[in-house]
Amino acid sequence: MKSILGMGNALVDILAVTKDDTLLEKYKLPKGSMQHVDEQTANSVYEELKHIGSSVVTGGSAANTIAGISQLGLKTGFLGKVGNDELGDFYENDLKSLNIKSLLLRGLKGTGRAMVVISPDSERTFAVYLGSAIELSSKDIHPTVFDDYDYFHIEGYLIQDHNLIETAVKTANLKNKLISLDLASYNVVAENLDFLRNIVQYANIVFANEEEAKSFTGKDAEEALDIIAEMCDIAVVKVGAKGSLVKQGGNVYKIAATDCKPIDLTGAGDLYASGFLYGLSLGKDIETCAKMGTICAGEIIKVIGTKLSADSWNNLREQVAKL
Secondary structure, X not given: XXXXXXXXXXXXXXXXXXXXXXXXXXXXOOOOOEEEOOHHHHHHHHHHHHHHOEEEEEEOHHHHHHHHHHHHOOEEEEEOEEOOOHHHHHHHHHHHHOOEEEOOEEOOOOOEEEEXXXXXXXXXXXXXXOHHHHHOOHXXXXXXXXXOOOEEEXXXXXXXXXXXXXXXXXXXXHOOOEEEEEOOOHHHHHHOHHHHHHHHOOOOEEEEEHHHHHHHHOOOHHHHHHHHHOOOOEEEEEOHHHOEEEEEOOEEEEEOOOOOOOOOOOOHHHHHXXXXXXXXXXXXXXXXXXXXXXXXXHHHOOOXXXXXXXXXXXXXXXXXXXX
C-alpha cells in the first residue's frame, strides 16, 4: 500500500453562532463577506468567539484531503506551519489523533485561522488570518521530507510563494514521487496563470473544478479537460451536481454525482481528492478511483463543515470497499 504526504496552509476553522450582528459591527466585518484581518484583530475576535461558544476544527484544503485519506486507511503525513500557541498545539494534536504524521513547523506569527461568524439568519461572515501558515518557505523543503512517501499532494492556495511551490514540486519530482496538484480557486488560477501552467508540467494528477478549469484554459469543462490532460498524466474536472470528468491518455470517464441533497458544499473537492488518491494507491483503475472520490464528496456535503462522524466514516469505508 502506498503512502502520501500533503503540504498546504495549516488553518484552524473556528465557527460560532451569534445572537445578533454586534460583533460584526464592532470589528467592521461586512456581513456575508470574507475579510483578511491582522493578528491583533484575529486574537480579539477569537477570544470573543470562545466566550460565545465556538467549535474549533483543523482545516486547510490539503490537510482536509490528507485527513480523509488517513481515515480511509492510508499512511499519511502533513507539512505546514503553525504558531507557537494553543491553536498550533491543537492542530498538531489533531493530526496525531487522525494517525497523520505531523511534519508541522512553528512560525513566528500566530496560528492561521478562518473564523466563521454565523448570524441568526444563517449568513456566514469570514474573518481570516493566515498567520504562520504563509511563513512556510522553500527553505523548509528538505529532500529527506519525501523519503517515507510515494505520493505528494499540494494545494494551489500556497501560490502566495512561488518559490515554495516550485522548490517542492521539483524536489518531489527528483525523488520520483507521484505529484498531485489541486488548483484550489479560480481567482488563484487567474492571478498566477503563467506560473501555474509551468508548475502543472511537474504534476502527474491535476484536480480542478469547472470554474478553475475555465480560468486555467479559457474553455468549458470538456475542452478544458483535454487541454489539462495534455499537460499531465491524469486530469480531473469536477462539474458539481453533474459529477466529474476524468481523462487519462485517450480515455475519458464521466462519473455521475451522488444522488443526495447537499447541506454544505465545503470540503467536497478536498474529499473527492481523498477518495481518488486512495483508490489510486490501491492500484484501482481510473474510473473506480473517480467513483471513490465521488462517494467521499457525496458524504461530506451532507454535513456542515469538513468533519465526518465516526459512523459516517464507517459507512463511507464500507461503500468504498465495495468498489
